[in-house]
Amino acid sequence: MPDEEILEESILNPVLPEIQDPLLRSLMTEEPAAAFAATTLEQPQAIPAEADEVDCVVIGLGAGGAPLLARLAMAGLKVVALEAGPWHQLETDFATDEKAQEYLYWNDERLAAGQDPLAMGHNNSGTGVGGSTLNYTAHTPRPLPADLHLQRDFGQGEDWPFGYGELEPYYEELEQFLGISGPTPYPWGPARRKGYPLAPLPLNSAAKLMARGCELLGIATSPAANAALSARYYQEGVGWREACTNRGFCQAGCTNGAKASMDVTFIPLAVAHGADIRPNSFVTEIERDERGRVTGVVYTHNGEERRQRCRHLFLCAGAVETPRLLLLNELALTSGQVGKNLMAHSGVKVFGTFAEAVRPYKGFPGGLISQDTHRPKDADFVGGYLLQSTGLMPVTFAGQVARGRKYWGQQLRDYMRNYNHVAGLNMLGDCLPHVDNYLELAEEKDARGLPKPRLHFTMQENERRMNDHAEALMRRIWTAAGATDIWAFPRMAHVIGTARMGLSGDDAVVNADGRAFDVPNLYICDNSVFPSALSVNPALTIMALSLRTADKFLESQQRRDS
Numbered sequence: 029m030p031d032e033e034i035l036e037e038s039i040l041n042p043v044l045p046e047i048q049d050p051l052l053r054s055l056m057t058e059e060p061a062a063a064f065a066a067t068t069l070e071q072p073q074a075i076p077a078e079a080d081e082v083d084c085v086v087i088g089l090g091a092g093g094a095p096l097l098a099r100l101a102m103a104g105l106k107v108v109a110l111e112a113g114p115w116h117q118l119e120t121d122f123a124t125d126e127k128a129q130e131y132l133y134w135n136d137e138r139l140a141a142g143q144d145p146l147a148m149g150h151n152n153s154g155t156g157v158g159g160s161t162l163n164y165t166a167h168t169p170r171p172l173p174a175d176l177h178l179q180r181d182f183g184q185g186e187d188w189p190f191g192y193g194e195l196e197p198y199y200e201e202l203e204q205f206l207g208i209s210g211p212t213p214y215p216w217g218p219a220r221r222k223g224y225p226l227a228p229l230p231l232n233s234a235a236k237l238m239a240r241g242c243e244l245l246g247i248a249t250s251p252a253a254n255a256a257l258s259a260r261y262y263q264e265g266v267g268w269r270e271a272c273t274n275r276g277f278c279q280a281g282c283t284n285g286a287k288a289s290m291d292v293t294f295i296p297l298a299v300a301h302g303a304d305i306r307p308n309s310f311v312t313e314i315e316r317d318e319r320g321r322v323t324g325v326v327y328t329h330n331g332e333e334r335r336q337r338c339r340h341l342f343l344c345a346g347a348v349e350t351p352r353l354l355l356l357n358e359l360a361l362t363s364g365q366v367g368k369n370l371m372a373h374s375g376v377k378v379f380g381t382f383a384e385a386v387r388p389y390k391g392f393p394g395g396l397i398s399q400d401t402h403r404p405k406d407a408d409f410v411g412g413y414l415l416q417s418t419g420l421m422p423v424t425f426a427g428q429v430a431r432g433r434k435y436w437g438q439q440l441r442d443y444m445r446n447y448n449h450v451a452g453l454n455m456l457g458d459c460l461p462h463v464d465n466y467l468e469l470a471e472e473k474d475a476r477g478l479p480k481p482r483l484h485f486t487m488q489e490n491e492r493r494m495n496d497h498a499e500a501l502m503r504r505i506w507t508a509a510g511a512t513d514i515w516a517f518p519r520m521a522h523v524i525g526t527a528r529m530g531l532s533g534d535d536a537v538v539n540a541d542g543r544a545f546d547v548p549n550l551y552i553c554d555n556s557v558f559p560s561a562l563s564v565n566p567a568l569t570i571m572a573l574s575l576r577t578a579d580k581f582l583e584s585q586q587r588r589d590s
Contacts, residue, residue, distance in 0.1 A: 081338060082106045095290075098301070134149075147519075166288060185560050208253055227258050241505035251395060256272045257271045272286040316359075320546070322549050348481050360538075368525075370465040370467055374520060380451060384449070385448055386451045394416045422447055432518075454502075
């Protein structure tokens, strides 16, 4: 989707700029090597423990960790949240500049393998208090009920261990709390008890062109549901948030807080109820007692190692860092499924050039949606996909032109002169788990001395058929809308899976409530637990799972206390 533009530039480790080799460091700083030899002989110091044991530690403050943190804090629990990145300030840190905000991505190098290696950087990741919600474009459609039971419908893929009804009340709660802008009634899916609290955001030129092409082909469209305010909105624990200014720069931090990232929604609510937020805190170890229960975590804070003891641990670090931590600490591995079942949304884009000015950088990027393609009648594949208009930032788009059309130099410059006349469509499609797609620890170490994650991904026949179906349809839409020079850019978005939930510890890492089968006080809550990819953007469902996991945990504690 538009919020997941793929950068395939070289990616650097963010732990800068320390030289790891002592001899090289001594030469560069003109310090005698003997001094380093003496330093290396010193005995390591014991890691200090925090004075108090807390009820819960939450690792990661994105869509998975922040709602849960707020819920736990509001219940009166003593909670500490550890976030690897810094705490940003809207007004000073979020410049309206593509390159200036690349620090929001999780830029540690992640190794990609397989026939269709997944791009990282901006794609699938974020760092800082708010996680990837800092740089997502806030597309928040609900999945359709059938998305949760592919196995039942097709005999392939995996079903979720509960139905749509378990998530529906949380979707409604989130839409009202975040101030999601969208159409009422919504054209697809079951009838809703409440409509969206705010009217849809204005459609940009690409959305209007998509509507024109779809209407001519008999395809229904609707303004999309977006977690950005179309009007001023009051939010509990935060106060008044200002409306979206429609400047189009939504693929990074929002300067006025109109976009519902976690740093301006759930995190202020958590802080208001006593949550302890610790930015720049990178967790390396998860400690256990002789019974296998988690007792605490070791983390690095501004270069200093610390320990925090806890009674319960909530791991919400995403579909790459969550399994990486589990593998590093040999934790919750009984099922053999940690790192397995890696999935990624199909996200083919189709671009066209129009005679009229489009100015693709203006307005909210993904204003129009169609879910008529959820289960196409002529499909030769399992599952479905949605279609959406997309905004184009110039630097990112130029990179896609270079990779997709192999234009360089003068040819690239000539094409980019038409930038203001180009519009984009994209699809987002389901993906089936496959044995060839998984995450593992590599022998190569990162700047912290930890094994890097290696992601193996190869598109299977089902994904290829879905992509072909969607690309052909998007080309027809743009042709009907009057586009020329139509071309496609293949891509995958949203790393999903790797620690899936299920009914049995034989083939799943966590149960339906997010608790690890073989570690009774460990919970996992992020897109790693998805049994299937779903045919919509994952952010809203991650947040819904976060609230549900918190509620299930609190219910279990109440039963234990009684």
